[in-house]
Amino acid sequence: MAPNSNIKHIVVLMMENRSFDHLIGFLKTENPAIRGVVANDYFNINNAGTAMPVTDEATDQGQLVMDPGHDFTDVYMQMYAVPYGTPASQPNMSGFAKSYEQVGGNPANIMRCFRPSQLPVLSTLARQYALCDQWFSSVPGPTLPNRAFAHFGTSFGRLDMSPDYFRAKPSIYQRLSKAGKKAMIYYYATWSGTQGMTFLLSDQDQYFGLFGDFISDCKKGRLPEYAFVEPAYSDNGTTLANDQHPDHSVRAGENFIRQVYEAIRSNPDVWNSTVLLIVWDEHGGIFDHEIPPMVSNVDGFTSNDPAFNFDRLGVRVPAVVVSPYIAAETVEHMVFEHASIPATVTEQFITAPGQDPPYARERSANTFLHLLTLTEPRSDAISFGAAAAEAPAQPSSVAPVSLLLSNQVQEVHAVLTRNHPEVARQLHPVTVKTEQDAKEFVAKAMSVIHPSAALREKSGDK
Secondary structure (H helix, E strand, C coil): CCCCCCCCEEEEECCCCCCCCHHHHHHHCCCCCCCCCCCCCCCCECCCCCCCECCCCCCCCCCCCCCCCCHHHHHHHHHCCCCCCCCCCCCCCCCCHHHHCCCCCCHHHHHECCHHCCCCCHHHHHHCEEEEECCCCCCCCCHHHHHHHHHHCCCCCCCCCCCCCCCCCCHHHHHHHHCCCEEEEEECCCCCCCCCCCCHHHHHHHHEEEHHHHHHHHCCCCCCCCCEEECCCCEEECEEEEEEEECCCCCHHHHHEEEEHHHHHHCCCHHEEEEEEEEEECCCCCCCCCCCCECCCCCCCEEEECCEEECCCCCCCEEEEECCCCCEEEEEEEECCCCHHHHHHHHHCCCCCCCCCCHHHHHCCCCCCCCCCCCCCCCCCCCCCHHHHHCCCCCCCCCEEEEEEHHHHHHHHHHHHHHCHHHHHCHHHHHHCCCCHHHHHHHHHHHHHHHHHHHHHHCCCC
């Protein structure tokens, strides 16, 4: 594929920890071409031997209070229905219920999915643009290695959430800068922080902005060639966490997706020159029925503990590609993974596929520019309806700190230890017990790590 002459911007919004079947699979009831689900066509067996069927009974909040396991060993159980270390050749996707029971959750809840009417923003965008029903997380594991594939095209043989391990590696952002292009990571707010991105914080002003900057840059026509957008990972007063990580409000995440879409549409010139990808980093331990494919072009990295050759993709996640050059009701069955993100950005803004990416996974990853089949931009407006308004949700600030936020705290503390040791000695990750604690810790750390953003946030200057 050659670069698309109409496209000047690629925007990626990466959300947290939901599977394809769980969020968008029931669109199959409207369009049988979608490789989704209908009620009762798949089931898992719990530890008591009871069948747990797929249902359309998911709710905004409250069903996944116990965070489903999604480390490599958890995902092994979910995919193969046997504990890690037990030999198994082919995934059967039947261990989700037992896996959720192991962390104290109700196994029936891990099989519950949303009806399209419950998620009007995501469902409408999927209908009106391109739904990719074969987009898989890059590894059968947690957030950080999967996000690493989006930023580097590889996780360098890592499957864990250890902080700061990919510092000084060649990311798509530095590669774009070397090619004379601009790239930005827009994180929601300093109190939310930026997940897994501290590898760039030595030159933060070049690469980092806040979500308010993203809205302003769209309106004023200052959007860079590549923009990566992050949601809020924690509550802050009346602002709800909108990353959709269990058990945060799914509806708050819906509202955030709408805000990103509407920011791009606020400027006709930006809208007519942009591709927006909405994707989730990994499945978060929630059921999906599709068997992840084998990887044909491994990049040479392996993991010893746990043992993994990076030769199979992770569990499937939702992915919607939005552009005025995409025909409505497009359903794409091509296999994608998160390495497809830097591969597409490279194809559009740097060089031909296979020439610039340093790692085999990215060089061989499918790209999504071919979905732009229209020669003239669509001008039709779409409506999400009144149901798309953000719904009241349960504040999570008093909840025990999630593994995601706990690792984020460790990560920003590692950056402080390296660059601001005097501040690091005053902040102690061991004191972080609740989501409120994590938010306050991250806010203090980011005010030191990225002070210019903190000042802009305080003054309201965009």
